[in-house]
Amino acid sequence: MSELRADIGIQSMIKYGEELCGDHVDLQEQEDGSALVVLADGLGSGVKANILSTLTAKIISTMMAAGLSMEECVKTIADTLPVDSARGVAYSTFTIIRLLQNRQAELFEYDNPYMILLRDGKNYPLERSEMTVSGKTIVRSKVTLQENDLFIAMSDGCTHAGIGLDKKFGWERDDIIAYLESLYDPSFSAKTWATILLEECSNLYKFKPGDDTTICAIRMQRQETLNVMFGPPAVHDDSERMVSQFLASAGKHVVCGGTTSQLVADYLHKELRPSLHYADPDIPPIAYLDGIDLVTEGVITVNRVLEYARDFLEDNQSYVKWGYKDDGASQICRMMLEEATDVNFFIGRAINPAHQNPNLPINFSIKMQLIIELTACLKKMGKRVQVTYF
Amino acid sequence: MKVTVCIGSSCHLKGSRQVVERLKELIAQHQLEDRVELSASFCMGNCQKDVCVTVNDNVFSIVPEDVDAFFQTEVIEKLA
16 A cells, blocks of 8 residues: 655735735655644734744744654743734744654644544544643644545634625634535645635635635645656667656656657557647647557647646646646646656657757757756645656 | 648647648538548657648648648549
8 A cells, every 4th residue: 555645735815905924834844754734823914923923833843843742832932922012912823733654643723713624525523632731722633644635724814704794704614614525526636725715715805805814735645656758868779768667667657749659659569649639729639559648749738737837836826727628738737736746757858850940949958947847846846756867 | 541740849839730720621621521531640750841741651841821722732633
């Protein structure tokens, strides 16, 4: 049985009229596969809240990562945070989730809306117990992780969405759960969940959020490897070695590039069957090859994948395109951004003389640059990436 | 008769899609679906020229504007 991986997606919006967000999420990943996520919501809004939440999240994550106890962390925060002159308190609420080797989750919650856990698409109530630390009541729970567990941590800007507008009491936690259950799809990435919820909050606020609003979604995925071969090798005699290594790597297989896919087809003694269907007018059609999950054109398609990957790290607006479309770039995105936890690139460095035409925007250095940037994006998403050049 | 259009990177940027779509229209207009098999190919090694199209085993290099004339001389007249 392959291990679980945490796919973590965060989205925030700032209170209307403010320039800084008073919520802060800190993420720490440890070598043994344990991860620590702290979502802190500082008192008030603007600069003060931003400082409070950043300090809180950073202090907790640094101390807990170093193995210190919850009690010590909370005491340190209570003693360290600057006291608000107007209210006379130093205050930042927080939610902590610790994923122990991705087998068990330990939650500590202090005054944020309770975290939601969807298991197989249904609300899974956690058994919570209270503990008192430095006069503060902290709610604690533990759960053994399963594939497709979806955790949603949020600041109260989420549950307050719509107060005084369409919702008398805001977007109540039970309503949020019902909303999540109604939309549930195990293939959605954590980032997509965070985006969906944040957009709904934004709608409820009529696009003028009354509070800083932050969502942190954590999806437990089974390890899934995607292998991508792109470009023929610099030395033609290396073709067989390259293709055999690519095919021998476990997981799904995507081949990008016309010449490249012909190399694979020749190796497999199978016929490459390009399609004539333009699912997207700007992206060349895909092709079919027995034994390969997806075959696409090269530079133009990968360039579009990079555009989508960049957007995924920002506000994720292009999800509405690649989430369902059938062009090569959209299909790669679903496999790479949503499904894969690990991506292995097999990059050939042959220079296609036809692409060195200065009138075409697809020369060799652009291709190498695409891979460097795409790799950086995937790493930012928390995926393990390996690049092998031939 | 087999007509194949290159849809590789270079040809795509020079207008493969327009060529494919116009050919589909022309084949339908002349009701030649039974006699002409339109297919796609990745790179055919003629990247330096215009969009690479083959008719049976003859290689042509055309620009999207020339599709109608090409269809007349290389498809309709050859089939006649």
